[in-house]
Amino acid sequence: MKRLFSLFMISLLSGATTLGAYKLFFEGNSGHNSIVTSAPTNYNRTIGNYGEAIDFSVAAENAIHTVVHVKNVSVRTIYNPIMEYFYGSRGTQQQEQIGTGSGVIISEDGYIVTNNHVIKDATELEVTLNNNKSYKAKLIGTDSKMDIALLKIDADEKLPYSTFADSDAVKVGEWVLAVGNPYNLNSTVTAGIVSAKARNLDTRGIQSFIQTDAAVNPGNSGGALVNTRGELIGINTMISSPTGSYAGYSFAVPSNITRKIIEDLMEFGNVQRGILGVEGRELNSNFSQEIGINDTEGFYVDNVTKNSGAEKAGLQKGDIIKKLDNQKVNSFAELSGYINSKRPNDKVQVTFVRDGKIKVVPVTLVKKELFNTEFKGLELEDIEAADKKKYRIDYGVKIKDVTSDALKPYQDQLKGNIILKVDNQKATDVETVSAFLNRKGEDQSVNIQMINRLGQMMQIIIQ
Template sequence: MNTATNALEPSKTALPQRPLRRRLAASCFAVFTIVATAAVPLPVLARSTPESFADLAAEVTPAVVNISASTTVEARNRTLPQLPPGTPFEDLFEEFFNRRGQGGGGGDSAPSRPRSSNSLGSGFVIDPSGIVVTNNHVIGDANDISVIFPDGTRLKAEIVGKDSKVDLAVLKVKSDKPLKAVKFGDSESIRPGDWVMAIGNPFGLGGSVTAGIVSARGRNIESGPYDNYIQTDASINKGNSGGPLFNMNGEVIGINTAILSPTGGSVGIGFAVPASTAVPVIDQLRQFGETRRGWLGVRIQNVDDATAEALNLGTARGALIAGIDDKGPAKPAGLEVGDVIVRFDGKEVKDSRDLPRIVASSPVGKAVDVAIVRKGQEMTKQVTLGRLEDTEKQASLQQPSTETPTATRQALGLNMSGMTDELRRRFSLKDDLKGVVITRVDPNSNASDKRIQAGEVIVEVNQEPVTSPADVTKKIDDLKSQGRKSALLLVANAQGEVRFVALSIE
C-alpha cells in the first residue's frame, strides 16, 4: 500500500478489531449519512431570491414621476406699531418692516404679499394618454401642479378627481407623444413574505428604487373608514407618497401612502393602499370626477365571542346591525336590527371593518345578495344599493345625568326601572324611546367594563323586546336555565341610537 492509503486506515494497534458485520454496518451508515446529506434540497427561499432588481426597475421607472405641487395664499396683513409722531424709534420700525417686504409706515396696515407653499411627492402613469395617479395629500389644495418625468420633462397637470377617504388623486397631463404606463396587478394574491419594489421621490432626490417584502396585509392604521393597507419593509420616506409598489411582474399592487416612524424617517414600516381598494376609486374619479360609493343604510358593530355565543353564531364573525336608516335601502329589503351580515355580494364579511369597504366599492344601484344570520338561522336578502353622500351628518351623543332614582330591580350589575316621565326628563330621553331605564351601573361589573351607563335604556334582551325590569330578569333566568353563558342586550342612548352589548350571566 502507498502512504496515502495507509493514512486512511485505522490503526490496528490503537483500536480493537471489530467483527466484519459491525464494521460493514458502520461503513454503510457513514455512506448513507453522506449521501442523504448531499441529497437535501436547497431552501425554497434561496432559489426564489431575485439576483437583481435592475431589469425590473429599468422596465417600470420611465412610468414613475415626481409631483410638484404649490399653493399660493395671501399673507396676513401686518400692522406697524402705533408710535407717537417724531419718536426716535419711528424711522427704525419703518425701515425694519420695509426690509422684510411688509411696506408701509406709521400706523397704516402693511400691504399683503402672496406666499407660496410647496410639496413634493411621487406618482405613476397608468394610461399612455397622460393619466397619472398619486396621493390626495400630495396635492392637497394646490393651484399649480407639475409632473416631472425621469428624463427631466416637466408638464403642467390638471386634477381629474380626488378622494380624501382613500387618499387618492387622479391627474391629467398633455404630452405630444404616448407616455410609458404601468398596469395594476392582483393585490389580493400577494402574501406576507413576497418580494416587492418601491420607486419614488424621497426627500426630493428623484427616482429612487428600494426593495423589501410584504410584511402584512389588511392593516388598519385608523386613517380612514376604508383602511386595508399593505405593510412593507421596503424603504418609504417623505416624498415617496403616491409612488407605486410593484410585484415581481412589474405590476402595481399598492400605492405608497404612509409610514410609521418615531424619527420621521423609514424604520421599515410602510403602508400602501392595495390595488383592489384603489382601482374602483380611480375608475370612478376618471369617469365622474368624484366617488360614487354604494350605501346600505345600516349602523354596524363588531361581533365578539360573547355576542357570537348569545346569537348562536358559533364563531365570532360578520357585522352586527345595530341600527337601520329609515330612508336607506336596507329597510325595504327586510334587514333588521340584530341581523348579522356574514356575506355581501358573495364576499365573506369576517368582521365589521370589512363591510363598509365592500359596500363602498360596489356600484350604486346594483342589486346584491346579502347573507345574514337571524336568531341562529342563515338567510339571504336582496338589497338595491343607494349612494353614500359624503355630507351625511351623525348625531352627537349627549351625556346622561348621573343622578340615580330609586331602582326597582337589579340584574347583571344594573339597577333598572320602568320608563316614567320623571326618568325621561331626568335623563333627557327621546320621547318615543321605549324600554327599561338603567339607573345605576355597578363599577365592578361586566356591564361597567362594556361601558354601559346610567341613563341608557335596555330595549331588547336576546332580540326580544322588554318593557319592565321584570321582563329583563325573567329572560335572564330563562337563559340561565338553558345553560347559556351570556345575554345579548340591545341598549339605546338618550337619542335612541342603539348598540348590542353581550353580558356574562355566569
C-alpha cells in the same frame, strides 16, 4: 466462506465512505485555505413556493418607469399684525411654498394618480418622469376622503404605465415593492412584505389600508406599491412614525379602491359612493359574550338604515355578515373597503347568519348622499358643497331633524346646525360619526361642537 465474504463487503463499503468523505471535505476546498463556505451565485434570491426563485429586478424594472416626481407650488399669505396695523394691506405677504411627492402613470396618454395631500392647495403642478422630462400637470379631480388625486399631462410620446392588479387577492406575507420618486433623483425601490390588510387607522376617513413593512418616507407619498410582477396593488399614502420618517410600517390605498375612484373622476367628475345601509361593529370574544352569542367572527348589524338596500333586502338588527360576494368580512374596515370599490346601484351578494342559519341575499347599493344616521334623537346627514362654502369649512355633518321628545323644545335651535366634532373627534362625514357613535353606549353622554345657522360656534352635551 460466507463470513469472509461479509467481511470483504464491509471493508469495501467503509473504504468507499472514507474516500467519498475525503473528496467532499478536502478536495472540494482545494486552493481555498478557509473554513468559510462560499454562497452560490443566486444565494441572494428569495426562494418562493415550490422552489421557484423570485427576481425583484423584473418587478422593479416594470415599475420604476411608471413612477414620477410631483412638484406642488402653492402660495401662502403671511400676516404680520404689527405691519398690518401701521401699513394696512402692506402688512400681508405672499410666500411661495414648494411641496414634493410621487405619482404613478396609469395610461399611455398621461393620466397620473397620486395622493390628495401631495397636490393640496396647489397653484401650479409639475411632473418629472423617470427619464428626466418635465411637464406641467392639470388636476382632473380629487377624493380627500381616500386621499387620492388624478392628474393629466400632455406628453410628446406614449408613456409607460402601470397595470392594476386585484388588491383583494393580495395575501398577507406576500412580497411587495414600494416605488417612489421623492427627490427628483429618479425612482427608488424598497422591498418588504404585506404585513396586514384592511387596516383601519381612524384617520381622514380612510378605512381599508394595505399595511407593509417596505420602507416608505414622506416624499414617496403617491408612489406605487407593486407585486413581484410589477403590477399595481396600492398607492402609498402614509407612514406610522413618531418622527415623521419611516419607522417600520407604511400604508397604501388598495388598487381596487384607487381604480374605482379614478374611473369615477374621469367619467363623472366626482366620486360615486354607494352604501350597504348597515351600522354595527365587528365581533370579538368580549362583545360576543356581552350580547350572548357564540360567534366571534363577522360584522354584527346593530342598525339598518331606512330606505337603504340592506333594509329592502330584509337585513335586520342581530344579523352577522360573513361575506360580501366572495370576500370574507371580519371587521368594519373589510366591509367598508369592499363597498368603497363599488358604485350606487351595484349588487352585492351578502352572506349572513341569522338564528344560527346561513342566508344569502342580493343587496343593491344606494347613493351615499341618501345615507343618514340617528343617534340620541338627532338625525344626521352629510353636508353639501353649498354648506362648505357658506361656513368656510371642509367637513362636518348636518342635523337633518330632531326626533327625541327630550330635544323637541330645542328643535328650531338645532335643526340645520353643522356638527364639527363629537367628543373631540372630527365629524368628517356621517359614516365616520356613525362608526364612532356605535362604539359608545346609549347611556354615555356625548360632547358635540357645532356651528349654528348664524355661523356661531356652540357646544352642547347630550345625555
